[in-house]
Amino acid sequence: xxxxxxxxxxxxxxxxxNATMNCSYKTSINNLQWYRQNSGRGLVHLxxxxxxxxxxxxxxLRVTLDTxxxxxxxxxxxxxxxDTASYFCATAGAGSYQLTxxxxxxxxxxx
Amino acid sequence: xxxxxQTPRHLVMGMTNKKSLxxxxxxxxxxxxxxxxxxxKPLELMFVYSLEERVENNSVPSRFSxxxxxxxxxxxxxxxxxxxxxxxxxxxxxxxxxxxxxxFFGPGTRLTVL
Numbered sequence: 001x002x003x004x005x006x007x008x009x010x011x012x013x014x015x016x017x018n019a020t021m022n023c024s025y026k027t028s029i030n031n032l033q034w035y036r037q038n039s040g041r042g043l044v045h046l047x048x049x050x051x052x053x054x055x056x057x058x059x060x061l062r063v064t065l066d067t068x069x070x071x072x073x074x075x076x077x078x079x080x081x082x083d084t085a086s087y088f089c090a091t092a093g094a095g096s097y098q099l100t101x102x103x104x105x106x107x108x109x110x111x
Numbered sequence: 112x113x114x115x116x117q118t119p120r121h122l123v124m125g126m127t128n129k130k131s132l133x134x135x136x137x138x139x140x141x142x143x144x145x146x147x148x149x150x151x152k153p154l155e156l157m158f159v160y161s162l163e164e165r166v167e168n169n170s171v172p173s174r175f176s177x178x179x180x181x182x183x184x185x186x187x188x189x190x191x192x193x194x195x196x197x198x199x200x201x202x203x204x205x206x207x208x209x210x211x212x213x214x215f216f217g218p219g220t221r222l223t224v225l
Contacts, residue, residue: 031212033213033214035216040199040219040221041218041219042115042117042201042203042216042217042218042219043154043201043203043214043216044216045213045214045215048213088154090214092212096212098156098159098166099156099212099214100153100156101153101154102153103151103152103153104153
């Protein structure tokens with residue numbers, strides 16, 4: 001299975017702090033994606049990193065990928081209360097439509 | 112919200128009812144998906160429809176029946192459901208294979224089976 005496993009399951013931080021979430025997976029991938037979900041809503045795509053990339057930035061988001069360790073991290077800098085949500089990593093194999101999601105990290109940012 | 116709409120947003124049904132969930136995407140995508148999201152479980156892929164193929168998760172019970180009349184519309188027909196089928200059902204779409212497989216999700220249908 002290529003299932004991603006996020007760590008930690010839950011994270012609570014103060015507004016302004018940085019939040020780091022980790023994802024591990026089991027088999028080779030084409031790319032890895034991070035999604036965000038507000039409570040009871042659909043998922044929103046945040047960032048995609050390809051298997052030949054090591055780091056990618058988008059605004060306050062920084063994603064790293066280490067294919068030798070089969071792991072990725074998502075860093076949210078200068079967190080805001082509005083960042084409170086669940087964050088999921090998803091992996092895609094080569095030439096595949098399908099994404100395999102992990103269970104997610106629930107982030108709470110306290111104002 | 113993201114070009115993918117789902118109706119209804121909430122559904123309560125008895126175990127003997129028959130209902131359908133509808134998904135529509137306005138993004139010109141080639142593939143559509145149904146996912147089930149239960150509490151404390153990973154998102155479970157149920158069905159995939161694309162120009163090339165239909166893919167089913169073999170663990171999905173036959174009481175769930177998908178229909179994809181065209182590339183913009185996807186239905187999930189429900190009949191004789193069980194209480195454990197209560198979950199958030201999410202529809203998604205994307206352009207297809209390779210690096211362009213970022214998925215766009217609808218807001219979901221919250222299903223409660225009594």
